[in-house]
Amino acid sequence: MFTVSGRQKYCTVLCGRRAYTARRRADGRLAEQRRRLKGYNTSYMKAYREQHGNVLAEYQRQYRATESGKAADRQHSMKRRSWKLAAESDGHTWDDMMRQWEDDDTFACVYCGAPFAEVDHIMPLSRGGAHVLDNLVPSCVPCNRGVGGKHDREPREWLAERYPVLAALLGVG
Structure with missing residues (x-):
C-alpha cells in the first residue's frame, strides 16, 4: 500500500479488495450485510419455490430420466447408505x-x-x-x-x- 494525494493506493485490485473486506470485517459491517442478505435470500428462494415449484419439479424429473441423472441418483443412494451405516x-x-x-x-x-x-x-x-x-x-x-x-x-x-x-x-x- 502507498499514499498518493492523501488517498491509499494498492499494488493490485486484489490487494485493495482484501483491505476493504478487512476494514468492513473489523467494524462489523460485513457480518451485518451477511445477516441481512441471508434472510433476503432465504425468503426469496422460498417465494420462488412456491411460485415455480411445478417447473422445478419437472426439470428435476427430466434430469433424473437421463443417464447422468440416474447415475447421480445411484451414487447419492450408495453414499447415503454408507453414511447411515457409518x-x-x-x-x-x-x-x-x-x-x-x-x-x-x-x-x-x-x-x-x-x-x-x-x-x-x-x-x-x-x-x-x-x-x-x-x-x-x-x-x-x-x-x-x-x-x-x-x-x-x-x-x-x-x-x-x-x-x-x-x-x-x-x-x-
Whole structure:
C-alpha cells in the first residue's frame, strides 16, 4: 500500500479488495450485510419455490430420466447408505469408479459376465464393508439381488458355491 494525494493506493485490485473486506470485517459491517442478505435470500428462494415449484419439479424429473441423472441418483443412494451405516468411504465419484473399471477392463458382471446394471459391494456394508473403490464391482441384477443368494452367506462362500473351481482358491469347503 502507498499514499498518493492523501488517498491509499494498492499494488493490485486484489490487494485493495482484501483491505476493504478487512476494514468492513473489523467494524462489523460485513457480518451485518451477511445477516441481512441471508434472510433476503432465504425468503426469496422460498417465494420462488412456491411460485415455480411445478417447473422445478419437472426439470428435476427430466434430469433424473437421463443417464447422468440416474447415475447421480445411484451414487447419492450408495453414499447415503454408507453414511447411515457409518461405513468408511474414500469420497470417490461415479466417474472415478468408471475410470477404474475402464483401466481394469471390467464392464460386465464380475460374477457371471452378463452386462452390469448395478454396483455391488463385495463385502456388504451391513457386514462392515467399506464404501471404497476397492470394494465396489459391477454386477447384474440376478447376481446382486438373487433370492437366497449371496446375502445369506459370506461373499467367498457364495462365490465358491456358484463357481466350484474357485472353492480351493477361496479356502471354502
